[in-house]
Amino acid sequence: MSGTLKLHVVTVSTRPGRVGPKVADWFTGFAAAHGAFEPVPVDLADFNLPVFDEPHHPRLRKYEHDHTKAWSASVDAADAFAFVTPEYNYFAPPSLVNALTFLAAEWAYKPVGLVSYGGLSAGLRAAQSEKLVMTTLKMMPLPEGVAIPMVGTLIDKEGVFRPNDLIEASARSMLDELHRWAGALKPLRAPVSG
Template sequence: MALRLNIVIGSTRPGRIGPKVAAWFHEFAKENSRFDAVLVDLADFGLPVYDEPKHPRLQQYEHAHTKRWAESVAAADAFVFVTPEYNHFAPPALVNAISYLSKEWAYKPAGLLSYGGVSGGLRAAQSEKQLLTSLRVVPIPEGAPVQMVSQYIGEDGVFRPSDSIASGARTMLDELHRWAEALKPMRG
């Protein structure tokens, strides 16, 4: 049975570019990896600012949105966060979503497909790595930053990356699979 890779769209704002980048990566992962790739859009979960009365480590969720989110995260063996950079930091919706849970994240690797302007979202990626490690997620060093993301979106609205971005994405997927296999006994 293939390992499950959740490709998480990390922005929920109107007019976001994330779904275009994530749609490309989802197809790319299905063709270029051994994962069962699943596209996960944070906007579909409607997570308000954290509203559970009990600490997430207890896993005693009261709200339907939290239960659905917990099921999605628990089902994954690895993650790729498709993330923009807002004010040199991770998008608030993604920080909130990560903070909703605790045990569901543990011992799973994560890659970051970041995008933005000149930095390619690398500052957001670094802030996310710090948050993820506190939940026992293993953020891998390999990533796929996309500088000046708008140049890769055609008039038809489709994201078409450069060869170097695709090469970075392929390397990230290969490493994610290695880590997901290696961490599997710890998730047992």
């Protein structure tokens, strides 16, 4: 798998009792079966990032804190991202906005697919707000996404997320596009000589 593009499936919610890991587990398995990527599960909660606390601008990559260095290494290793995101107050979760803010160059020229979930709105308002931040960081958020309305009704008694056919079709389409963009953007991520 050394030549396989790496897709980081990032669980964005960090709060206790979150649904995100259940959706992320499903999507990671679905991406593995799809076969275009080597999916890597990443849980934002594992990094325990405080509110942005680096004294230097992220573009300088002069990180002083271990949590930032660990987060930088994780993001740097990815060729593409799938953010599994809820919606808080019609907006992106603060945990994701903060995590994006910590870094700059590590995000650049990488495509992003959004797997949003929630109630009736399926997290779509959060997804739209997240795209604004991502383009500022030179990421390529895709129009294709996975929207999961009424997510609680799709979790079985054992706590396993069970998608319907429409959700799976959306995931397949998003993964196809992510793979196209990840391959096309890879040359832009090569070190610049000179």
